[in-house]
Amino acid sequence: MGKKLIIAEKPSVAADIAKALGGLTKHDDYFENDEYVVSSAIGHLLELACPEEYEVKRGKWSFTHLPVIPPHFALRPIEKTESRLKLLTKLIKRKDVDALINACDAGREGELIFNYIAQHSKTAKPIQRLWLQSMTQQAIRDGFTRLRSGADMSGLADAAVCRSESDWLVGINGTRAMTAFNSKTGGFHLTTVGRVQTPTLAIVVEREKKIREFKPRPYWEVEASFAVQAGEYAGKWIDENFKGKEDGEARDEHARADRIWDQAKAEAIRAACVGQVGEVSEESKPETRLSPLLFDLTSLQREANARFGFSAKNTLGLAQALYEKHKVLTYPRTDSRYLPEDYLGTVKATLSMLTGEGAGKGHDEVLLSRYAPFAHQVLARNWVVPNKRIFNNAKVSDHFAIIPTTQAPKNLSEPEQKLYDFVVKRFLAVFFPAAEYQVTTRITRVASHPFKTEGKVLVHPGWLAVYGKEGQEGEEGNLPKVEAKEKAATEEVNIKATETRPPPRYSEATLLSAMEGAGKMVEDEELKAAMAGRGLGTPATRAQIIENLIAEQYMLREGRELIPTAKAFSLLTLLNGLGVNELTAPELTGEWEWKLGRIEKGEMSRQEFMQEIAEMTRLIVERAKTYDSDTIPGDFGILKAPCPKCGGLVRETYKKFQCSDCDFALWKIVAGRQFEPEEIETLLTERTIGPLTGFRNKMGRPFAASMKLNDKHETEFDFGQGSASDEANAEPVDFSGQESLGKCPKCASPVYEHGASYVCEKSVGPSKSCDFRSGKIILLQPIERGQMQKLLQDGRTDLLKEFVSSRTRRKFSAFLVVGPEGKVGFEFEKREPKAPKAGAKKAAPKKKAAATEEAG
Incomplete structure (x- = not known):
């Protein structure tokens, strides 16, 4: 009787399979006994390639050779893993191997990896499929008792190859066509x-x-503070006739019941309510909130990004490690948020592990101690019962929701522990009853104007208990009680002016x-x-x-x-x-x-x-x-400003702003920033614009600069810092038409706006005797004229919140301050230190950040 060759996707999985089967001897890159040979790929070992006779080299990319639609595809070994491919091919062709088992990851890509290896080796040996959802030893052994036939996987195999070939066809032809188009000039x-x-x-x-086209629209809100015998509460004016989409004005996506679009109306409401008493009515009703569904990969990535800032790629990597290396999570590459209907026994075994009982040696006791009370509660109250919100075969395809396995966690890194904790809490919570609230809606009517107040009290935490305080943050408290027929005194009525905001970036x-x-x-x-x-x-x-x-x-x-x-x-x-x-x-x-x-x-x-x-x-x-030039259809127009070279019309095209009568042209994209027509009009009219943000250097780092037209009508960056020779030869700057912003912190001379900077009048021109200069934009934070006046007068600006670190690219907030020797620097907001937890060691005091870190 011959042997079966098992091919896993990664070496670590091959080792786990060999361990689960038992009795295999390790050779260089495979394991073997009398029944099995176990080895693995290292991810993808082969990639699609155009057959040699149809391939066109990169330098020859042109429409002449497109489209490239070969009658068949070739497979090309990936160079860095070619030695592993040779090993697998050799093992497949061994005479004592008479069957193959595909043990690659349970999904479309795993199917593709194995099938390409089999195709490359030209094997005709029978194939079976090992389909694993969990990497525990018992799950692997169970998987071998229900191997699938190769024929059962034909649909998945076809879809995998179609995905690969279609992406190649569209990607290669689309990329070459667009590259050829953009490279014509x-x-x-x-x-x-x-x-x-x-x-x-x-x-x-x-x-x-x-976001760019958004025009903010001002609106006003009227807020009042009311007093009753039991205490004070706040209310906000609402339009009781607001009907959402049925209302004409509400067709504006920014319309809300509490927004007033006319300032005079807001003032009239305030005037009518000041000093008046209010009649109070309220309605109180119970409300329930079910636990969220179990995680699939996308919801896990989405919420881990929102909670921890993990990128989608990092979350997938961590989940894969928790599945493959630590064996503590089920298969992560899933689009299902449900479990199979026959999974109740496995769930109970997993809950038993989370209690810490029978978890084995070396497990993370601290981590399990977080879950034990809740796992005990679920088991003791018999909450694991058939429930279509959790166990639903109709919503499980090849994979089910991501949940913990029966393997106890140990030696997890901090990021792995965060993600594991995220999944376990979601798993525990789904078996708990709904959270129960008492929601009170109070209307205080003052001079016929309604003010709405809402109170939300958590009556029974239900599943929120699993999350503790973290899950109950942001819940509104109870309202002070109002006696029957009691009037509310209107303590204050304030108008809050604000404006609509653009949609957030993704x-x-x-x-x-x-x-x-x-x-x-x-x-x-x-x-x-x-x-x-x-x-x-x-x-x-x-x-x-x-x-x-x-x-x-x-x-x-x-x-x-x-x-x-x-x-x-x-x-x-x-x-x-x-x-x-x-x-x-x-x-x-x-x-x-x-x-x-x-x-x-x-x-x-x-x-x-x-x-x-x-x-x-x-x-x-x-x-x-079909387009012979680089000008393509688009929403392009003619600029109002004439050509600086010949006075002709300047038109916007796909790539340029081009004069119709001469060779004058400006590229639309400079240093990674695309210019808008209005900005080019300013540049043509005033021959300078800025400072502007949004430029990127060759390293991808952002910078700000002004742009100007030189004598040859070509664009140049202006960073507001001329060379020493330029300064020496420059004419004196006339500031007589400007109002000074304040006194220079170095020499007490007046400071004025000049180009992209705020400068001391003695820091420019041929008789330069001071070097005080501060940019109008510092680390992408615009420094408004009023803030510079405040800096020069008080030595400190307001807290500015849009600085962007040139090293980490993260936003930060700081004050600008005048430091030693008159230099402008940063001072960071003081934060109260957190109270240490009981039993925690006292941390060594951190050095205070220098108040005058240079702002550069």
Whole structure:
């Protein structure tokens, strides 16, 4: 009887399988006994390649050679892991090996990794599939008792190959076509596109457009403070006739019941209510809140980003380590938030482990002690019962929700412990009853004007008990009691003036949600219904899509914000101008992902899908070919300012602002920043503009500068600091038309605005005798004229909150202060030290940050 060769995805998994089977001897890169040979890949070992006769080298990328749609694909070994491929090929071809077992990760990519290895080796030996959801020793042994046949996996295998080949076709042809288009005027301008990454980028760019185009609208709120015998409470005026979308004014997305768009109306309400008494009525009713569902990968990534600032990629890496290395979590690359209906026994065993009983030696006792009371409670009260919110076969596909395994945690790193704790608490909470509140809505009517107050009291914490204070933060307290027929005295009535705000930029958390729910963005109701459950990419690929967009410099990660670059705007302008909607519309790409799911289920053939992809590829290339110049359709106009060279009309095009009558032209993107038409008009009219933020140097670091036109009508950066020779030869600066901002901290001479800086009048010109100068923008924080006046008069500005560290790129708040020798520096806000926990060792005192750290 021959042996079976088991191929895992990674060496660590191969070692776990060998240990679970027992009795195998370790050789260099494989294990063996009389029944099995166990080895592994190292992730992907092969990649798709165009057959040699169809390949076109990078320097020859042009429309002449496009589209590239080969009749078949070749497989090319990945150079750095080629030795492992040779080993596996040798093992597959061994005469004593008569069958293979695919033990790669349970999903589309794991299927692809194994099938490419089998295809490369040209084997005809029978194949079985080991499908693991958990990496505990018992789960591995159980998996071998229910091996699947290769035929059972044919749908998943076809979908995996279709995904790989379709991404190659669209990515290679789209990238080459757009690169060829952008390189027509010279050079090589690599412009990458992708079947999933480009629609994802379109979502981010569309949000950024809304932010840039946003016009704030002022509104007012009227707030009052009321006193009754039992105490004081606050209320806010509301429009009781506000009907949401049915109301004409409420069609504005910013309309709310408590917003007043007319200041005079707000003043009239205040005048009518000051000093009056209010009649109080209230309604109190119970409210329940169920625990959130168990985690799938996307929800875990989203919430870990919001809570800990973990990137989607980091969360996936940590979850994979907790599954693969520590064996304490189930398979993380899942899109299900439910468990199989026959999983009640496993859940009870897991809860038993979380009590600490039978957890084995060496486990993390401190960590388990957090969970023991709640795990005991769930088991003692028999809360693990059939429940469709938790156990639901209809909502479990190949994978189920991410939960802890029966393996006790030990030796987890701090980030791993955070994520494990996150998953365990969600797991425990889902079995607890709902949280119960008593919600009171109070209306205080003053001179016929209603003021609303809400109180929310937690009556029974239910599942919130698992989270302790952390889960109950932000809950509103109880209201002071009002006796029957008691009047409320109106103590104060204040008007709060504010304005509407633009939508926030995407973070990884919100972008993951947008990718997952891409179908919800579709306006057509019928198509929206058809796309329910479809999105951009899969839970396993979304993190890498975001990382790819950052690596290709289409997006920047600033703190938790994702900011599209000028390159991103340029790409979307190009694709929209060419009418290549297939690469920009989320719903179309969501359709492809849905069809891949149909292939997995055997509802669509591989041939049918690939024919559609090939046709889409031809259309993309054909549309790009139809434009002979670098000017593509777009929302472009004519500038009001004339050409500085000949007085002709200056038109905006895809790449430039170009004079119609001469060769004068300005590039739209300079140092990673895209100029708006209004900014170019200012530059042409005044020959200078700025200082402006948003520029990036070659290292990707942000900087601010002014732009000016020189004598040759070419643009130059102006950093407000001329050379010594320039200063020596410069004419005296005339400040007679300006009002001084204050006295120079170095020499007491007047300080004025000058270019991109605030300067001492004696620090410019040929007779320079002082060097005081402070930028109008410091670390991307604009320093307004009023703040500079305050700095010069008081030695300190207000707290400024938009500084961006040039090293970490994180935002921080600080005061600007005048330090020793008249230099401007930072002073950081003082924070009260946290009270030490009982029994904690007293930390060594930290040195106070220098109050005058130079602001540079």
